[in-house]
Amino acid sequence: MPARPHRTVDRVVQILDTVSLSPRGVTLAELAGVLNAAKSSVQELTNGLLARGYLIEEEHRFHLGPGPFILAGRANKLAALSLDHQFVVELAEALGCTVLVGVRVGDAIVFVDHVGEESPSLTFVARAQARRPLYTSAAGKTLLANVPDDEMYRLLDLAGPEQAGEVRQFLAELPEIRARRLAFNRGVTLADAFAVATPLLAADAALIASITAGVGPEAADRLDELGEQLRNAVAALGPRYGLGLRRAG
Incomplete structure (x- = not known):
């Protein structure tokens, strides 16, 4: 059976996403507003997440608990989250532009690190760490193109009719x-x-x-050249940081 969104799971994920993006924590009322749901319904979910250690509550505000971090450490599938920031710094210096690190979270791309300010829109997206559909960005397309075909088509099948044009463009x-x-x-x-x-x-x-290199409209005409430079720079610097990268044939 193909993977499909589930209302309760979606709400739990939205709670965790919302809490993770708020350094000061989130109140029950704020979560209810984000989910557009009754506080009583949201509280049932937060109580369960508190009981399992996925949330903690301090002064009536929810924060992430140890649960998500323990799972990520066990799986070791989010190596990019612990990627040496200096690697990103060196890439940005070598390319002279904004560089971002993006990881796949389900059917979405999330940016987890960046260096540079040449493209304000891209750096805003990186700071917000919001989920964006994989097929809508250069970073997401790269991840989507590098998963097995059956997984790629499963992810594309999750797109709604309004995204059909973007899916066709990606293909x-x-x-x-x-x-x-x-x-x-x-x-x-x-x-x-x-x-x-x-x-x-x-x-x-x-x-x-x-790894994404981003520039503003004034440098758009050098994007193809920048792509070759990006690929070569990642291949050259990667081994120094324990990354098994290879140059394209």
């Missing part, structure tokens, strides 16, 4: 993304942001993240 670009190991977004998602992304591999060659 049209797919052969080139896989051949060049580069995906582009030429001001489509954000009018003032032009981006190119390449995959980031772990030491065992498993896909762990995408």
Whole structure:
């Protein structure tokens, strides 16, 4: 049976997402507003998450508990979250532009690190750490193109009718993304942001993240050249940080 969203699971995930993005914590009333649900219904969910250690409550505000971090540590599938920030700094210096690290979370892309300010829209997206559909960004397209086909089509099937055009566009670009190991977004998602992304591999060659280089409209004409520079820079710097990257053939 194909994976499909589930209302209760979606609400639990939305609670965890909302809490994780608020350094000061979130009240029950605030969560109810975000979920557009009765406080009594939300409280049943938060009580369960508190009991299992996925949330903690301090002064009537919810924060993430140890549960999510323990699971991530056991799975060791989010290596990008502990990626040396200096690696991102060196890439940004070498390329002279904004560089972002994105990871796949379910059917979405989330940016977990960035360096640079050349593209304000991209850096805002990185700071917000909001979920965005994989097929809408250069980073997400890179991740989507590098999963097995059955998983890729399962993820695409989750898109609604209103996203059909974006899905078709991704599938049209797919052969080139896989051949060049580069995906582009030429001001489509954000009018003032032009981006190119390449995959980031772990030491065992498993896909762990995408690396995106972003520029503003004034540098849009050099995006193809920037993509080649990005791929080569990631391949050159990666081994120094224990990453099993390889240059494209």
